[in-house]
Amino acid sequence: MRVFFSNLGCKLNQAEVDKMSRRFVAAGHELAPRLQDAELHVINSCTVTHLAARTSRKTARRGHRLDPAMRTVLTGCYATGSPEEAAALAGVDLVVTNEHKDELVERVHAAFPEAIPSGSAALDIPYVPLDFGLSRALVKVEDGCNMRCSFCIIPLTRGRQRSRTVQDVVEEVRSLAAGGYPEVVVTGVQISEYRDGDRRLFDLVAALLEQTDVRRLRLTSIAPWKFDRRLLSLWQDERLCRHVHMSLQSGCTETLRRMRRPYSAAQYAELAEELRQAIPNLALTTDVIVGFPGETDAEFEASLHFVEELKFAKPHIFTYSPRDGTRAAGMSDQVEPQTKKQRVAAMLAVAEASERDFAASQIGEASTVVWEERKSSPDGLGRRWTGLTDHYVRVWAEPEDTDNLSGRLERVRLTRAVVGGAMAERLAA
Ligand code: SF4
Secondary structure, three states: EEEEEOOOOOOOHHHHHHHHHHHHHHOOOOEEOOOOOOOOOEEEEOOOOOHHHHHHHHHHHHHHHHOOOOOOEEEEEHHHOHHHHHHOOOOEEEEEEEEEEEEEHHHHHHHHHHHHOOOOOHHHHHOOOOOOOOOOEEEOEEEOOOOOOOOOHHHHOOOOOOOOOOOHHHHHHHHHOOOOOEEEEOOOHHHOEEEEOEHHHHHHHHHHHOOOOOOEEEEEEEEEOOOOOOHHHHHHOOOEEEEEOOOOOOOHHHHHHHHHOOOOOHHHHHHHHHHHOOOOOOOOEEEEEEEOOOHHHHHHEEEEEEHHHHHOEEEEEOOOOOOOOOOHHOOOOOOOOHHHHHHHHHHHHHHHHHHHHHHHHOOEEEEEEEEEEEEEOOOOOEEEEEEEOOOOOEEEEEOOOOOOOOOEEEEEEEEEEEEEEEEEEEOOO
């Protein structure tokens, strides 16, 4: 079968789609470049907000609308949180909840035996480089979460925290590096909670740096209440991206308390400062929720001011939306939609300025970039190679270069700020 994947939501979902793609290819299927070319549409859904759930439903109906013969398989957090509703959507043939996601290929084969390719015993081949997207591979090292933040549906859809072994992750990263991926992103719901026996995230990252040839390694979302200071020493290895994503959610301690987040704004600021002292020129990115129940004007102002002060390289702003089954959904003092809208606009303005200022602060600095594709550059000078630096700044190559740079890791110097990032000159290796 020709299979097309639609991914919604977080990096963890993207990591899962990468892995599912490799398993489908290993089983003898092909990847379709566009939905209209597919015979099977797999959607890794999300339900973190109302909007994400709605987009998941819309995406699930898309394949069947294009071609009624196309099979549709819905998996991920929306499918897990509302399996009956998901199964009843027009055109959905199969729902696979998160706990069975790793057996998706087998479940598809069981549901559609006519689609099993001959010789599909090749399923044992774990990693097959894809024909596209050779710039970055996402590797899931753990899943689930034991916390109960009052706004979050994830513990209900992904279950309790569990981790892969260090050895298993090391082998996957070795295969990906050997398969040509210049960058590997270590991802999960709560990578700070990673544990393999008495080995923690520090031991895992140290093993990946020592035992693999991965050329660039990036960590996703670190918990501010669970930062293992031993990790700081690992940034002496230049292969570890000078980028830390640490979710804030609110810059107001009172709001954080109602969110059931176990830290204060001041503790977050202290840790951010410690990271910046230890990792020169660090890119600190974060998530912020606006309009959480009970958020007063003063609380919002405190959060806005905090985000401004912390000078994040990229704050991701989310509007709070209640998710059934969470404690916050039942709180009586929900914020009016109009108020949320105004606050989000104000927070986005701060976030955009902060991102722009960080990119501007990198002008003149040397960095590494993994080139991805040629795209129109924002300065109107035509199509240029673009990619992300180790600081997570989007750059475009100048001067124009027609060589195929896709998936190449190179040293660059950032030359000038442009909308959405910076221009960069390629430096000799
Ligand atoms: S730590 Fe909180 S926000 Fe993060 S996944 Fe767990 S419950 Fe959700």
